[in-house]
C-alpha cells in the first residue's frame with residue numbers, strides 16, 4: 001500500500017530536503033504541484049486528498065493551510081512555529097518522554113519542533129524531570145546555526161557576492177519565537193534567556209546550555225548529569241549521548257558533523273570534580289531540526305517507523 005504525501009512549500013528550504021528524503025521511497029507517492037504550488041485551489045485539493053500533508057510554510061501561511069483542510073482524516077505535520085505550544089496539537093519530538101511516540105502515532109495534528117528547541121529540549125528536559133535543574137532555574141541558551149536556518153531569504157543574503165557577514169548575533173529583543181516551546185516542553189517556569197547566532201556556513205548547529213553546578217540543588221557532578229541524559233535516551237536511535245571519555249578528549253566542537261543525518265548528539269563538557277558544565281547539542285538544523293524530524297513523524301503517523309530507516 002502506498003501513501004500519498006503532499007508537501008505545501010515543496011520548493012522551500014525545508015520542503016526540498018523532505019522531498020529529497022522521500023523521493024526514493026516506493027511506499028510513498030509524492031503529490032507535487034510544481035508551478036501551481038501557489039494556486040489556492042490546487043493546494044486546497046491536495047490538502048484534502050492526500051493521506052498526509054507536511055506544511056513547510058511561514059507561520060501565517062501554515063495557519064491558512066490548516067484552515068483549508070476539511071477532510072478530518074488527513075494527517076498534518078506542520079514545520080512552522082504556529083502550533084508548537086497549541087494544546088490541540090501533539091509536539092513531534094518522539095524521544096522527549098514516555099508516551100510521546102504513541103501520542104504522535106495516534107494524532108492527525110503534529111507540530112514539528114524548531115531546530116534550536118530540538119537541541120535545547122533534548123538537553124534540558126531530562127534534567128528538569130530528574131530534579132537536577134529546578135523548574136524555576138534561570139536557564140541561558142547560546143546557539144549558532146548555519147544560514148539555511150533562515151530559509152531562502154537568508155540563504156540568498158549570505159550567498160550574495162560580497163554581502164555575507166562572518167557572524168550574526170540576533171534575537172536581541174529577547175523575544176525569539178522559539179522561547180515559548182523551549183520553556184513549555186522542558187517543564188521550566190521562567191522563559192529561557194535565548195541567545196541565537198548565525199555563522200557564515202550553510203547548515204548545522206550547536207545549542208549550548210552553561211550551568212554552574214553549585215547553583216543547582218545538591219551540586220550535581222558531571223557524571224550525574226551525563227548519567228541522567230544516558231538514562232533518558234537509552235535505546236533511542238536518533239538521540240545520542242556522547243561518552244564522557246570521548247568529550248574529555250575533544251579540544252573543540254564544530255556544528256556541521258551531523259549534517260545529512262536525523263541525529264542529535266548531546267555532550268556534557270566539564271572537568272570531573274569541577275564546578276561548571278557546558279551542555280552542547282549538535283544537530284543538522286535541516287535534519288533532526290526540521291526535515292529529518294518531519295519524515296520521522298510522518299513514518300510514525302503512518303505506522304511505518306519500525307519498517308523504514310532514515311539515512
Ligand SMILES: NC(=O)C1=CN([C@@H]2O[C@H](COP(=O)(O)OP(=O)(O)OC[C@H]3O[C@@H](n4cnc5c(N)ncnc54)[C@H](OP(=O)(O)O)[C@@H]3O)[C@@H](O)[C@H]2O)C=CC1
Nearest residue numbers: 009011012013014056057061079080148149151152285290
Ligand atoms: N530552515 C530551517 O532550518 C528550518 C525551518 N523551519 C520552518 O519551516 C518553515 C519553512 O521554512 P523554510 O523552508 O526555511 O523557508 P523558505 O523561505 O526556504 O521556504 C518557504 C516556502 O513557503 C512557500 N510560501 C511562502 N509563503 C507562502 C504562501 N503565502 N502561500 C503558499 N506558499 C508560501 C514558499 O513558496 P515559493 O517557493 O513559491 O517561494 C517556499 O516554498 C518555516 O515555518 C520555518 O520556520 C523549521 C525548522 C528549521
Ligand SMILES: CC(=O)N[C@@H](CCC(=O)OP(=O)(O)O)C(=O)O
Nearest residue numbers: 079080081114115145149150198
Ligand atoms: C538562523 C535562523 O534565522 N533561524 C530561524 C529559525 C529556524 C527554524 O528553526 O525555524 P522554526 O522557527 O520554524 O523552527 C530563526 O531564528 O528565526
